[in-house]
Amino acid sequence: MSAPVIWIVFPLVVALGQLFLLKYPTILKLTGIVVSLLLALIAFFQPIGNVLRIGGTVLDIRPDLQFLGRALHLDNGDRFILAGLFGILFLYTFLWNTHTVPAKFAPLSLAISAILVAALAVQPFLYAAVLVELAVLLMIVLVKDNQMNQEKGIIRFLVYLTLAMPFILFSGWILGGTQASPSEQENLLGAAITLMIGFSLWLAVFPFHSWVPQFSRAVQPYLSGFIFSLFPIVVLFVAVNYISSLVWLRSASYLAPVLSSTGIIMIVTTGLWASVERDVKRVLGYSVLLETGFSLIMISFKTEQGLTLMYHSLFPRVLSLALMVYTLSILHQAGIALTHDGFQGVIRQYPFAASGFLISLFTISGFPLFAAFPIRLELLYQLGHISVPSVIWTVFGLSGFIFAVIRLFRVMTLPAPNNWRIHESVTQVIIICTVSLVLILAGLFPQLVEGIIKPFTAELPLLR
Amino acid sequence: MQNWVNYFLVFILTAALFGLILANTRRLMMIAFGVVVLMLFSINIQFWSFGFAASKFLTGLMAMLILALTPGQHIVANTIKSGAGRIFYSVSFSFCILLVLFTIQKTTRFLAIGQDQSMPALLVLLCGFILLGIAQHPFRIIMGLLTTITGFEVLYSAVEQSLLVNGLLGAVVLLIAWVGSYLLMPTTPGEEQ
Numbered sequence: 001m002s003a004p005v006i007w008i009v010f011p012l013v014v015a016l017g018q019l020f021l022l023k024y025p026t027i028l029k030l031t032g033i034v035v036s037l038l039l040a041l042i043a044f045f046q047p048i049g050n051v052l053r054i055g056g057t058v059l060d061i062r063p064d065l066q067f068l069g070r071a072l073h074l075d076n077g078d079r080f081i082l083a084g085l086f087g088i089l090f091l092y093t094f095l096w097n098t099h100t101v102p103a104k105f106a107p108l109s110l111a112i113s114a115i116l117v118a119a120l121a122v123q124p125f126l127y128a129a130v131l132v133e134l135a136v137l138l139m140i141v142l143v144k145d146n147q148m149n150q151e152k153g154i155i156r157f158l159v160y161l162t163l164a165m166p167f168i169l170f171s172g173w174i175l176g177g178t179q180a181s182p183s184e185q186e187n188l189l190g191a192a193i194t195l196m197i198g199f200s201l202w203l204a205v206f207p208f209h210s211w212v213p214q215f216s217r218a219v220q221p222y223l224s225g226f227i228f229s230l231f232p233i234v235v236l237f238v239a240v241n242y243i244s245s246l247v248w249l250r251s252a253s254y255l256a257p258v259l260s261s262t263g264i265i266m267i268v269t270t271g272l273w274a275s276v277e278r279d280v281k282r283v284l285g286y287s288v289l290l291e292t293g294f295s296l297i298m299i300s301f302k303t304e305q306g307l308t309l310m311y312h313s314l315f316p317r318v319l320s321l322a323l324m325v326y327t328l329s330i331l332h333q334a335g336i337a338l339t340h341d342g343f344q345g346v347i348r349q350y351p352f353a354a355s356g357f358l359i360s361l362f363t364i365s366g367f368p369l370f371a372a373f374p375i376r377l378e379l380l381y382q383l384g385h386i387s388v389p390s391v392i393w394t395v396f397g398l399s400g401f402i403f404a405v406i407r408l409f410r411v412m413t414l415p416a417p418n419n420w421r422i423h424e425s426v427t428q429v430i431i432i433c434t435v436s437l438v439l440i441l442a443g444l445f446p447q448l449v450e451g452i453i454k455p456f457t458a459e460l461p462l463l464r
Numbered sequence: 465m466q467n468w469v470n471y472f473l474v475f476i477l478t479a480a481l482f483g484l485i486l487a488n489t490r491r492l493m494m495i496a497f498g499v500v501v502l503m504l505f506s507i508n509i510q511f512w513s514f515g516f517a518a519s520k521f522l523t524g525l526m527a528m529l530i531l532a533l534t535p536g537q538h539i540v541a542n543t544i545k546s547g548a549g550r551i552f553y554s555v556s557f558s559f560c561i562l563l564v565l566f567t568i569q570k571t572t573r574f575l576a577i578g579q580d581q582s583m584p585a586l587l588v589l590l591c592g593f594i595l596l597g598i599a600q601h602p603f604r605i606i607m608g609l610l611t612t613i614t615g616f617e618v619l620y621s622a623v624e625q626s627l628l629v630n631g632l633l634g635a636v637v638l639l640i641a642w643v644g645s646y647l648l649m650p651t652t653p654g655e656e657q
Binding site for chain 2: 068069070126127130131133134137140141144151152154155158159162163165166169170173176
């Protein structure tokens with residue numbers, strides 16, 4: 001059996017089977033949890049290329065699968081992203097409230113994950129563009145809600161992400177016909193520009209970022225959170241894989257300044273917009289943009305430390321986003337408007353959900369004692385070695401976001417006529433407390449998370 | 465151009481693209497898109513195998529049909545209310561035509577394909593970009609997306625002959641039409657947020 005069969009074909013088959021069980025959300029949830037957890041654990045513990053023993057059955061996990069003359073290749077370097085991707089799927093399936101989020105979430109989320117894994121695995125790379133597009137189209141089916149007038153946000157999402165496909169395909173074609181020789185520099189530059197535009201559209205990099213807040217506003221927070229947790233991370237991995245496989249691109253003198261400048265612009269603009277934003281759903285979108293900005297800066301270092309830092313930053317990023325959308329979903333479900341006006345004094349009615357939401361925002365903004373703090377600090381330290389003005393601009397942008405968080409904190413803790421009362425269920429309280437505790441512990445003991453992640457990141461591509 | 469008849473076909477294609485941009489109703493847009501797909505087929509068949517050209521043609525027609533069958537409002541002209549709007553759209557597309565005409569030699573050299581295919585493909589691509597850039601009505605935006613992908617498909621299929629990529633691109637076109645149709649379905653009345 002090959003690795004692509006386990007992490008691509010198997011979840012696709014399960015997703016197909018789940019389509020026949022849409023009337024039974026509990027069964028869907030259970031199968032989703034089991035399958036995603038199983039796939040994440042296999043990726044975590046089982047080296048690809050070795051033999052997997054399940055009872056008396058022995059499976060030889062090969063890295064390749066041939067499909068219509070093309071290869072799907074997954075090796076040990078992909079285990080980190082596989083474990084992470086199915087871990088995210090497990091987290092969101094586990095937190096899935098079957099009463100508020102439609103049953104189609106189970107099969108579609110599994111199919112989307114499998115297709116995104118296929119995009120990571122496919123060779124040659126240019127096919128990834130088409131596979132990502134297929135995943136994007138499934139995401140639209142996932143988020144479309146017949147009871148909400150949400151076309152604008154979703155259509156913008158569709159347009160921006162679809163336009164990326166021609167750019168990536170076109171750059172693949174230019175590179176296919178170009179040899180890395182000095183006489184082809186003009187073509188290589190053309191390929192680099194089209195490639196960067198394509199990835200910028202996928203990652204919502206400035207100036208192609210406007211769909212993110214619109215999309216997060218139009219869609220249920222839980223579903224947008226799932227997409228924002230999964231999609232940008234996969235695209236970042238595709239981008240790093242691609243850059244590391246092209247010697248001329250990773251050694252290009254313009255790559256680092258372009259990436260770091262774009263990252264800083266994203267952080268500054270996001271900070272400014274977030275500081276004046278009154279819609280909480282849009283703040284969710286800005287958090288994603290902020291994280292992407294930081295990731296771009298980390299890639300721009302083109303050092304082992306920079307890339308390792310980016311891989312480590314994914315843990316607090318995913319966990320804080322999951323906590324944010326989970327708490328927002330609780331408040332949304334309770335009929336609270338997700339705006340500054342609706343959030344006034346909300347901590348008195350939903351103390352755990354409100355605190356969990358604030359903890360997630362504190363983590364994203366890199367507050368001391370929270371999981372992202374050591375990462376932000378290390379990033380600023382490394383950036384300071386390259387350019388001090390860049391550090392000042394980054395801190396300026398981050399301050400804007402921190403200002404937005406403080407505004408929300410103030411609004412949520414405003415005195416209200418109601419007395420303190422807990423409206424959350426016991427399960428919700430346990431989940432919020434556990435995730436919050438993990439975020440705080442990861443901030444207090446960063447070596448703990450590093451120790452778990454390090455063996456995996458050692459095999460990931462580094463831009464040397 | 466290699467064949468004189470292609471001048472005539474490109475002329476009809478350009479007229480249809482003007483129609484696509486200026487159309488007021490869903491039906492007129494469908495007819496214009498149908499003509500565009502037909503003209504592209506008539507040109508492509510001279511350079512590609514019949515099966516390959518026909519598959520692209522059928523994909524375009526099926527995408528059009530999927531959108532045409534979507535229930536909902538049939539007037540899509542809420543963005544072109546005035547004569548000035550029409551003039552703005554026409555002038556924008558005229559500039560695109562000029563851009564294509566002035567750059568066609570260089571583009572053709574770069575892509576290593578004939579003007580017969582590159583010129584109509586670029587016109588369709590730019591018309592799609594105009595629709596995407598200016599239109600506000602969801603139906604027009606979906607049509608813009610389909611038009612852009614259709615134009616890109618001609619350029620890309622001319623340079624990349626891989627059947628798998630082209631098959632997947634065809635599937636993407638159909639899925640975009642299907643997802644577009646799904647998005648255009650009217651929301652449940654009285655429960656809009």
